Structures are given as structure tokens and as C-alpha cells.
Amino acid sequence: MKPLLALALALAAAASPTQPRPQLTPGQAAAHTPAAYLGDWRPAPLADLSAAAPDLVVRPGESVQAAIDQAPARSPRRWVIQIQPGTYRGPLCIRDKAPLALVGAALDPGAVVLVDHRFAGRPKAADEPAHPCWPELGKTAIGTSGSTTLLVDSDDVQLLSLTIANDAMDGVRAGRAYPPGGGESGGAQAVALTLMGDRLQLENVRLLGHQDTLYAKRRTAGAPARQLIRHSLIAGDVDFVFGNAVLVIEHSTLLTRAHRRAPGQGGIILAPSTAPDAAQGFLVTHSRLVAEPGVAPGSTALGRAWDAGVKPGTWQAGRSPNGLAVVRDSEIGEHVGPWAASTSRRPFDAATHRLHEFDNRP
Secondary structure, three states: OOHHHHHHHHHHHHOOOOOOOOEOOHHHHOOOOHHHHHOOOOOOOOHHHHOOOOOEEEOOOOOHHHHHHHOOOEEEEEEEEEEOOEEEEOOEEEEOOEEEEEEOOOOOOOOEEEEEOOOOOOEOOOOOOOOOOOOOOOOOEOHHHHOOOEEEEOOOEEEEOOEEEEOOOHHHHOOOOOOOOOEOOEEOOOOOEEEEOOOEEEEOOEEEOOEOOEEEEOOOOOOOOEEEEEOOEEEEOEEEEEEOOEEEEEOOEEEEOOOOOOOEOOEEEEEEOOOOOOOOOEEEEOOEEEEOOOEOOOOEEEEOOOOOOOOOOOOOOOOOOOOEEEEEOOEEOOOEEOOOOOOOOOOOOOOOOEEEEEOOEO
16 A cells, blocks of 8 residues: 555544544643642743843844854843744754743744744755754664754743744645655654753744644653743644644644645644653633634544554553543534554553543534
């Protein structure tokens, strides 16, 4: 069977209306709120950042990375980098810069665009770094982690009023062939933003990609990783919000994109890889799950568990990752079908999978 046809049939099965979409009780839902997920972290309002005098200003033609590098590794106050309207291309790395804020244009998050053209299967020399924050030396392809446009490897970072994009698959979306190393069967992962830290806060941002747009992860298995996204747009098609962090998406839009994949096929929205002993994973609340024209009704799985590092047939309860996601108090479009089988091919089962809804509406 051709890979494209096989994937289309698998997603059709994943979206079968015979599969359940489990609902939490009000008592169970009480444990899945932004306050419960964020714990003792009380995120500061970000609106004042746009009015504050910046420490550094980046203008078109200048380097955003150079400005990031000038910020101190540790500071008693937050450093603010103001980025003026324009498009800034190239991979970016924020590492050990706490606390730091990148601020774009308050009235238009599309006015400042941080973008790169990288995808997992793109060939590279073994001694060539895949990314300034993620070298992947010794490998001959960039890899998913190395494909990211911006990697935040730091705590206490804020991103406000800007766009972070990966346009590696835009040509495919426009009808052109996949680039060498990428395709429906693999290699097309192209991350726009990787969040790898604690107390990370995004407001009024646009994250644009296709497969694997947002990677929300922990620095190490036991490291804290509370990440908050508000009043923002996240766009993609397959597993476009994925990782093992504690992620809260609130008052935002998750947009399933059309035209990269087989006609009518949507994809998969959430792909959490939560540790089996963790009680919090992804929380989507008071948000809208919508689709571009061309995405067929029921063709998009609400999500699936990402059994990271687990081969088909080897998943073990209590030892392997068991993704946790709750979508509540949100508007869900007709393009969304049920939860799908996990990445290690565990059929969806409400008794073992930790994927739930509460009080959503069409």
C-alpha cells in the first residue's frame, strides 16, 4: 500500500464516529484548570511590555540573535528586546537568558515575523550543526528538534505580539513536490517554536507551521516545565502541538491547515507525551478549534498519545509515556473527530488513555 493512501485510511479510521470522546465529570474537571496546572506561578500581565522602554531594539536588516546574545544570562530585572516590524529569517536560540522578553508590534502580531525554512529530513553534513541550540552532530539530517525556528532553552521568557513560523512546507501546500528528505511517510516535521523551560509565557503570538508546529517539552525528564499561551493562534496539520511539558492554552485558536496533505484530510491536533506518573499534561480551555476551507468534516483527530521512544507493541503501563490532554469549555469545529490511536499503535481506549473533554460545544 502506498504511504499516502495508508495514512489517509489510518486517519479515516482514527476519526470513526464509533470511537468515544470521553467526558470528565465536574469533579474530575476541577483538577484541570489553569490555576491547578500553573501551581505557585502567577504569570504577570504582559500588556505593559509594549509600553516599556526596551533595553535593545532590533530593526529590519539587523540580527535578532545578536540582540539575544547581548542580554545577560541572569538579571534581577527582565530585559526587553523590542523587534521592529519586518521579517527576520534564520534559526534563533534563547539559552540561559532569564528573565527575558521579545516584543513585537502590539496592534499586529503579523508585523514581526521570525521564520526559517528547516525540516527534519533535510540532509546535512555529520559535522554541521542542525541548530544553534540543538547541534545533532554525527547525524546526516537535521531531525525534528533541529528543525525549529526558535528554541527557548531558558526559564522566565516572555514572547509578545509577534509571529514565529516555519515555512519549509509552504511550497508543498502551494502544490509543489516535497523537498528531498521530506514526504508524507516521514521527514516533513518542521517546528516553528520549541519551548524548553519553566514559567514561559506567550501572549498575542502566531505560531505557523504544518507538522509539529509547537514543541512544548521539559529540559530533562523531571524538570519543571509550565508554559502558558494566551490570546494566540497556533496553526498546523499533524501533531501540531506536541511534547511532554505542562502546557496551558487559553483563549486561543488552534487552526487545522489544508492543502499540504491528501485532499480532505486534516490530521491530528494534540500529541502529548506525558510521563505516566504526571497528573498534568496539555490543557486547552476557552479556545476555538477551527479549520481552513478544504479540511473535511471529521477528518482531524482531536489528538493522540505520543508514546515517545516506544516501538509498536512494546508500550508498558506505568513505565511508558501516557499522554494526558484535556480540552474544555471550548468551541470545536466539525472537522474534528475522536481521539486517535497512539503513535505506538495503541488503539484508543478510554480506560487506559488520558485524553478527555469537558463542556465543549460545536
